[in-house]
Amino acid sequence: MNTKYLCLIFGVIWCNSVLKAQRPQIKPVRKQSIHPRDKIKFFHLVMERLNEPISLRKGIDRDTAFSVPPEYHSDRFQTVDIVDRSGFPGSLQQVDIKRIKLPDIASPMKLDWKENFSIFLPAHRQYAAELVKIFMEMENVEDLLSASVYCRERINPYLFVYAMSVAITHRTDTLHLPLPSLAEVFPDKFMDRGIFSKARQEANIVPPGSRVPIEIPVDYTASNLDPEHRVAYFREDIGINLCHWYWHIIYPGQGPFPMNGTDRAGELFYYYHQQIMARYDFERLSNNLGRVERFIDWHKPIKEGYFPKLDNILASRVWPSRQANSKLQDINRKIDQFELDIQDLERWQDRLYDAIHRRAAIDDKGNTVPLTENTGMDILSHILQSTILSINQNYYGQLHNFGHLAISWIHDPDGRNLEGIGVMGDTAVSMRDPVFYRWHKYIDDIFQELQNMFPRYTAQQLDFPGVTISSVDVVSKGAPRNEFATFWQKSDIDLYRGLDFTPRGSVFARVTHLQHAPFKYIIEVNNDGPPRKGTLRIFMAPKYDERGVPMLFRDQKHLFIELDHFTVRMDPGCNKYERHSIESSVTVPSERTFSNLNSSDTRKEEGFAYCGCGWPQHMLIPKGTTEGFPAELFVMITDYNIDKVEQPPPEGCQQPFSYCGWRRRLFPDTRAMGYPFDRMPRAGVSTLQQFLTPNMKVVDVKIRFNKKVVASRYTI
Numbered sequence: 001m002n003t004k005y006l007c008l009i010f011g012v013i014w015c016n017s018v019l020k021a022q023r024p025q026i027k028p029v030r031k032q033s034i035h036p037r038d039k040i041k042f043f044h045l046v047m048e049r050l051n052e053p054i055s056l057r058k059g060i061d062r063d064t065a066f067s068v069p070p071e072y073h074s075d076r077f078q079t080v081d082i083v084d085r086s087g088f089p090g091s092l093q094q095v096d097i098k099r100i101k102l103p104d105i106a107s108p109m110k111l112d113w114k115e116n117f118s119i120f121l122p123a124h125r126q127y128a129a130e131l132v133k134i135f136m137e138m139e140n141v142e143d144l145l146s147a148s149v150y151c152r153e154r155i156n157p158y159l160f161v162y163a164m165s166v167a168i169t170h171r172t173d174t175l176h177l178p179l180p181s182l183a184e185v186f187p188d189k190f191m192d193r194g195i196f197s198k199a200r201q202e203a204n205i206v207p208p209g210s211r212v213p214i215e216i217p218v219d220y221t222a223s224n225l226d227p228e229h230r231v232a233y234f235r236e237d238i239g240i241n242l243c244h245w246y247w248h249i250i251y252p253g254q255g256p257f258p259m260n261g262t263d264r265a266g267e268l269f270y271y272y273h274q275q276i277m278a279r280y281d282f283e284r285l286s287n288n289l290g291r292v293e294r295f296i297d298w299h300k301p302i303k304e305g306y307f308p309k310l311d312n313i314l315a316s317r318v319w320p321s322r323q324a325n326s327k328l329q330d331i332n333r334k335i336d337q338f339e340l341d342i343q344d345l346e347r348w349q350d351r352l353y354d355a356i357h358r359r360a361a362i363d364d365k366g367n368t369v370p371l372t373e374n375t376g377m378d379i380l381s382h383i384l385q386s387t388i389l390s391i392n393q394n395y396y397g398q399l400h401n402f403g404h405l406a407i408s409w410i411h412d413p414d415g416r417n418l419e420g421i422g423v424m425g426d427t428a429v430s431m432r433d434p435v436f437y438r439w440h441k442y443i444d445d446i447f448q449e450l451q452n453m454f455p456r457y458t459a460q461q462l463d464f465p466g467v468t469i470s471s472v473d474v475v476s477k478g479a480p481r482n483e484f485a486t487f488w489q490k491s492d493i494d495l496y497r498g499l500d501f502t503p504r505g506s507v508f509a510r511v512t513h514l515q516h517a518p519f520k521y522i523i524e525v526n527n528d529g530p531p532r533k534g535t536l537r538i539f540m541a542p543k544y545d546e547r548g549v550p551m552l553f554r555d556q557k558h559l560f561i562e563l564d565h566f567t568v569r570m571d572p573g574c575n576k577y578e579r580h581s582i583e584s585s586v587t588v589p590s591e592r593t594f595s596n597l598n599s600s601d602t603r604k605e606e607g608f609a610y611c612g613c614g615w616p617q618h619m620l621i622p623k624g625t626t627e628g629f630p631a632e633l634f635v636m637i638t639d640y641n642i643d644k645v646e647q648p649p650p651e652g653c654q655q656p657f658s659y660c661g662w663r664r665r666l667f668p669d670t671r672a673m674g675y676p677f678d679r680m681p682r683a684g685v686s687t688l689q690q691f692l693t694p695n696m697k698v699v700d701v702k703i704r705f706n707k708k709v710v711a712s713r714y715t716i
């Protein structure tokens with residue numbers, strides 16, 4: 001035997017012995033069975049790594065095994081002898097899945113595993129409604145877990161996670177369970193496609209604990225040659241897109257949800273999306289762009305293109321792009337059971353405007369339903385969205401949903417190229433596309449048309465007699481008084497749950513996003529009356545328009561973004577309040593979006609104390625400018641006796657109510673949403689100063705942006 005071969009043999013023996021020494025010793029696993037009551041915490045694992053069979057160990061440490069009746073496996077995993085080689089030292093908890101009477105899921109199974117799911121598409125809505133009904137009707141948590149395990153390998157993963165999320169959100173016995181972050185379940189919906197091959201590489205080569213986060217560049221979808229790209233950091237922000245997805249989970253528009261589906265859900269749809277528009281316009285003005293142009297002409301090319309650079313990794317497909325200047329066309333997609341003429345949209349639009357101008361709509365029995373200032377916005381919204389509460393779906397159609405679809409198939413209207421739906425068809429990704437804002441400005445304009453017909457608030461209606469706001473200040477960490485400080489921050493997201501390869505442990509993606517320094521408001525209120533309660537409402541809007549001219553009230557009222565809303569007790573005399581930015585009624589903390597701030601928490605299968613819905617804290621304050629963007633901070637105090645809603649406090653995970661409401665509760669404020677900016681101003685008011693009553697105060701503030709990038713471990 002020559003020396004070369006001897007070396008090779010010795011080399012192999014040496015390598016094996018070294019590897020053996022390094023390999024952790026496999027101790028016998030200690031199996032723990034789970035009490036049925038505790039099975040609630042395993043829903044997260046059912047939604048993890050959806051390309052793998054359920055019988056492969058789950059959890060970040062691969063320490064949980066589901067013991068599943070054989071018939072629960074789908075056909076594709078029935079015949080495969082699955083050997084789970086992912087074991088490693090430590091204990092193993094075993095979750096026994098109870099055998100239940102198997103639900104009939106023939107209809108939702110029709111959606112191909114590789115398709116994207118769209119809640120705007122009638123066929124998909126129907127599948128979702130059936131699946132949600134099955135999950136909602138399961139007798140208890142253990143049965144629900146069993147049904148979900150049975151469905152997991154059979155149902156399209158996007159449909160499956162949607163239906164599970166709706167059920168978990170709306171069932172009383174899972175009310176305390178926050179949903180897993182969709183950005184971890186489907187990271188491919190939120191991040192540059194290039195990252196996943198790098199993540200695979202990292203996970204295969206580097207052991208957990210030593211892996212470096214994979215950096216996603218800020219400018220991965222376009223360059224500054226496209227002016228619209230200046231606000232891509234807003235459109236593509238992971239927290240903002242998550243918030244939108246969760247919102248549509250809480251208000252799915254379908255299904256047997258006794259309270260969530262009804263209490264002012266329509267009005268909240270209007271308000272939430274109006275606030276998205278106000279916030280986007282605020283960002284645009286901060287970036288030297290004009291306000292969004294409303295989508296107005298069905299036949300004119302859409303000048304904005306969008307190239308998402310996202311993959312659907314489960315299906316190995318890319319999300320389609322839209323070229324600039326594409327034109328809407330009639331849609332006829334047999335494969336999706338969907339047909340739409342642009343004329344249908346025009347007809348529904350005319351009928352809606354007709355109802356608004358008459359201040360009355362026609363229900364499906366031919367009755368006239370008035371659109372009053374109390375319920376008009378809610379009724380109009382259900383009609384526009386075509387929810388289950390629309391009073392006449394046949395006559396008023398599905399303007400909002402089908403507009404989304406018409407745009408999302410603009411690249412392949414008859415399906416000849418077998419291209420899938422564009423981002424406008426999916427609530428988790430639609431806000432990335434500039435056309436989303438043009439479309440929603442159009443939708444918002446329909447709502448405004450009705451609002452503008454309602455009586456204007458008189459000064460007496462706006463006032464709170466005997467209560468005046470004497471001063472308002474903003475104190476921001478490291479910034480002059482009445483200045484907000486913004487900058488970039490890097491944060492990490494764990495891709496582990498959404499990847500489809502074996503090595504255990506976290507693999508982080510690192511994104512750069514907007515952030516602001518923590519701040520507080522200091523508000524002084526004078527009460528000339530007895531002890532009482534008030535509601536403080538805080539908003540902010542740009543002071544000047546795109547030409548640098550001071551805003552007229554009738555324009556500025558559309559740009560006020562809500563920052564906070566809370567109740568205070570007032571003693572007679574002067575009262576001083578301090579309120580911190582992280583207490584906002586609008587936001588959820590950043591750890592709902594990112595894994596970096598409290599990475600030990602993100603591994604707990606129970607999830608977070610906050611529910612998913614809520615504007616991300618890191619996007620509470622718009623970017624501003626390096627010179628200091630001039631804005632006006634508006635604070636108003638109103639009479640709590642008028643505002644209050646008598647009801648028990650909310651249960652379950654915490655949900656900031658301003659944009660999301662409270663689950664299984666009434667919206668906790670009787671005033672119209674957006675009050676006091678929800679009406680045209682009274683006669684003689686053309687500026688914000690003229691609008692003020694003594695219970696309001698406006699201060700000039702600046703938002704100063706610093707180009708620095710702070711590290712992910714910076715906490716606010």
Ligand code: CUO
Nearest residue numbers: 244273404427430
């Ligand atoms: Cu949220 Cu059109 O409703 O996207």
